Amino acid sequence: MSTQSMTGQGVLIPALKADRGGQVLLALLLIAAVVVPIFNLMIPEGSFFHLSTYTVTLFGKYLCYGLLAIAVDLVWGYCGILSLGHTAFFALGGYAIGMYLMRQIGPRGVYGNPILPDFMVFLNWTELPWFWEGMNHFPVALLMVVLIPGLLALGFGWLAFRSRVTGVYLSIMTQALTFALLLAFFRNEMGFGGNNGLTDFKELLGFDLKTPGMRVALFITTVVALAVGYIGCRYVIASRLGRVVQGIRDAEGRTRFIGYQVESYKLWIWVFSAALAGIAGALYVPQVGIINPGEFAPINSIEVVIWVAVGGRGTLYGAVAGAVLVNYAKTWFTAAFPEIWLYALGALFVGATLFLPKGVVGLIPARREKTA
Amino acid sequence: MSTSPAVTGPVGLRMKPTGKRRSTNAPSPDLSHNIILYVEGVTKSFDGFKALNDLSLYIETGELRCVIGPNGAGKTTMMDVITGKTQPDTGSVWFGQTIDLLGLSEPEIAQAGIGRKFQKPTVFPEHSVFENLELAMACDKSVWKILFAKLNAVQRERIDEVLGIIGLKDQRTAKAGALSHGQKQWLEIGMLLMQDPLVLLVDEPVAGMTPQETERTAELLVSLAGKHSVVVVEHDMNFVRSIARKVTVLHEGHVLAEGTMDEVQNDPQVKRVYLGE
Ligand SMILES: Nc1ncnc2c1ncn2[C@@H]1O[C@H](COP(=O)(O)OP(=O)(O)O)[C@@H](O)[C@H]1O
Numbered sequence: 001m002s003t004q005s006m007t008g009q010g011v012l013i014p015a016l017k018a019d020r021g022g023q024v025l026l027a028l029l030l031i032a033a034v035v036v037p038i039f040n041l042m043i044p045e046g047s048f049f050h051l052s053t054y055t056v057t058l059f060g061k062y063l064c065y066g067l068l069a070i071a072v073d074l075v076w077g078y079c080g081i082l083s084l085g086h087t088a089f090f091a092l093g094g095y096a097i098g099m100y101l102m103r104q105i106g107p108r109g110v111y112g113n114p115i116l117p118d119f120m121v122f123l124n125w126t127e128l129p130w131f132w133e134g135m136n137h138f139p140v141a142l143l144m145v146v147l148i149p150g151l152l153a154l155g156f157g158w159l160a161f162r163s164r165v166t167g168v169y170l171s172i173m174t175q176a177l178t179f180a181l182l183l184a185f186f187r188n189e190m191g192f193g194g195n196n197g198l199t200d201f202k203e204l205l206g207f208d209l210k211t212p213g214m215r216v217a218l219f220i221t222t223v224v225a226l227a228v229g230y231i232g233c234r235y236v237i238a239s240r241l242g243r244v245v246q247g248i249r250d251a252e253g254r255t256r257f258i259g260y261q262v263e264s265y266k267l268w269i270w271v272f273s274a275a276l277a278g279i280a281g282a283l284y285v286p287q288v289g290i291i292n293p294g295e296f297a298p299i300n301s302i303e304v305v306i307w308v309a310v311g312g313r314g315t316l317y318g319a320v321a322g323a324v325l326v327n328y329a330k331t332w333f334t335a336a337f338p339e340i341w342l343y344a345l346g347a348l349f350v351g352a353t354l355f356l357p358k359g360v361v362g363l364i365p366a367r368r369e370k371t372a
Numbered sequence: 373m374s375t376s377p378a379v380t381g382p383v384g385l386r387m388k389p390t391g392k393r394r395s396t397n398a399p400s401p402d403l404s405h406n407i408i409l410y411v412e413g414v415t416k417s418f419d420g421f422k423a424l425n426d427l428s429l430y431i432e433t434g435e436l437r438c439v440i441g442p443n444g445a446g447k448t449t450m451m452d453v454i455t456g457k458t459q460p461d462t463g464s465v466w467f468g469q470t471i472d473l474l475g476l477s478e479p480e481i482a483q484a485g486i487g488r489k490f491q492k493p494t495v496f497p498e499h500s501v502f503e504n505l506e507l508a509m510a511c512d513k514s515v516w517k518i519l520f521a522k523l524n525a526v527q528r529e530r531i532d533e534v535l536g537i538i539g540l541k542d543q544r545t546a547k548a549g550a551l552s553h554g555q556k557q558w559l560e561i562g563m564l565l566m567q568d569p570l571v572l573l574v575d576e577p578v579a580g581m582t583p584q585e586t587e588r589t590a591e592l593l594v595s596l597a598g599k600h601s602v603v604v605v606e607h608d609m610n611f612v613r614s615i616a617r618k619v620t621v622l623h624e625g626h627v628l629a630e631g632t633m634d635e636v637q638n639d640p641q642v643k644r645v646y647l648g649e
């Protein structure tokens with residue numbers, strides 16, 4: 001990398017100039033943000049060129065996964081922390097926005113209670129639990145989308161990194177974390193709708209979630225979030241902090257003995273990544289219309305790691321490519337051959353590990369090395 | 373390549389190690405008694421085996437000390453204890469008169485001014501040579517400062533200077549992982565220099581080096597002494613003879629003898645341990 005040897009320039013612009021994969025990704029996102037509304041909203045439904053609202057939402061969902069995959073790649077690909085529990089942060093972000101959407105239903109629920117969501121009335125609760133207070137305000141909900149995953153990551157990371165838990169043990173702990181949350185959120189007493197989770201959403205900021213216009217708006221918001229998230233991560237990676245973090249990945253002891261508090265660096269990047277995952281979850285829930293404890297399932301977190309591995313670890317754009325490609329394949333497989341999807345996924349992972357160590361994006365020939 | 377003049381360049385190392393340390397806010401050691409490192413009565417057992425056994429060692433400010441001893445004598449473990457990697461069972465380790473190293477973490481010890489080269493060369497393989505030096509450079513290494521850190525002209529010059537000292541000017545953009553074994557050793561020494569340390573602990577610096585490289589390394593280490601205190605662990609007796617003023621012989625975690633190379637070589641105990649039966 002010769003980026004840092006240029007004087008007088010910022011960090012981001014040279015980094016993006018050298019990042020061809022990132023340029024392609026950002027260009028595709030820009031095109032999607034322009035083309036999708038036109039083909040969905042302006043071309044009439046009967047036309048061959050019409051893009052169905054179902055497809056818009058499907059791709060919106062893929063892009064949420066893309067953002068989640070970037071979050072995982074940041075800690076795994078660049079800092080060597082293999083998280084097998086990132087959907088915990090994703091789901092918590094989703095629950096935070098889900099709580100807001102539940103409160104937006106107001107008196108239009110089945111039981112017509114103006115304050116309590118249906119599932120609480122069903123449980124014979126008479127008062128809103130304290131942690132639901134304020135969640136009817138959108139800014140509060142947005143804050144919680146990053147705060148709750150961020151704080152959980154802070155507590156978890158502080159304990160784990162300070163005790164110098166690394167490698168497989170750390171990965172197992174992240175699995176345990178998401179599994180514990182899965183069990184907790186299944187319980188009705190937790191106050192998050194138990195088994196059924198949160199659903200039957202109606203409006204967001206007063207706009208009906210079911211209209212094509214709103215679907216397109218959510219899609220574009222996701223595109224913007226992914227682009228901003230990508231650029232943010234690229235900045236972090238291109239900064240000296242990014243080089244320290246990669247140093248930790250490659251030679252943790254060396255980093256420590258030249259004077260870096262390795263634990264602080266891991267913690268910071270971990271919390272940042274968790275907050276990104278939370279944002280991805282918050283964008284996902286209004287589009288799919290439901291959040292339930294199934295999102296915490298340990299297998300989901302493992303799937304995310306597979307997306308990143310298949311796409312190309314440690315590139316950021318590869319993570320997005322992996323998330324979109326694998327989920328596209330999943331959509332197709334689960335419709336055509338639902339029984340064999342998990343086998344196909346396993347085969348994909350093994351195949352990618354054996355034959356594509358740099359993932360799908362590793363197949364694209366690299367630009368010839370510039371001699372600096 | 374000439375090594376010594378470059379060391380005292382415009383942005384070179386402090387002339388007096390007692391001065392306030394540049395670019396870090398770590399406390400500086402009190403060197404009023406001219407001893408920079410006190411290792412006293414240190415014992416460390418691994419599963420009952422005493423890797424260090426009541427080890428005492430005093431390093432003077434600015435001296436070049438060689439530590440020799442057979443494999444398993446505890447040389448690396450001694451460095452582990454000084455740099456905070458290993459906590460001893462008993463004993464104390466002081467940096468100057470006032471800084472208790474046993475109470476500090478590895479990064480704190482590094483920031484205080486003790487740099488370390490590992491036995492197995494340890495550099496950042498995916499980073500360029502330049503970036504390796506940049507990361508090692510003495511500065512505020514807290515997360516937020518590093519996120520927005522930018523190299524200024526003085527720092528850039530310093531990196532270039534060290535690139536010259538370690539003879540890797542032509543490799544500045546090469547990945548460190550692609551360097552030869554000897555070059556990696558040199559890069560790691562360069563990283564030590566970038567840290568601007570008061571004490572350099574150098575574990576087997578010439579292992580795997582060609583004779584020419586070994587000679588250059590000897591020159592470099594000698595040139596660093598005076599401005600820094602340098603502790604070199606080495607197996608290669610010719611190398612030790614070429615640089616040593618004072619030699620400490622370690623055996624079974626304990627100091628067996630100490631003195632000039634000649635004194636040590638004529639010590640009957642050393643003869644018995646080293647030259648066999
Ligand atoms: N972490 C450890 N666990 C167990 N034994 C160790 C550990 N570190 C060092 N030892 C033992 O302590 C002894 C001294 O080792 P070391 O300091 O590496 O010797 P030297 O560097 O002088 O060759 C050796 O017998 C080694 O096996």
Ligand SMILES: [Mg+2]
Pocket residue numbers: 447448449491
């Ligand atoms: Mg050793």
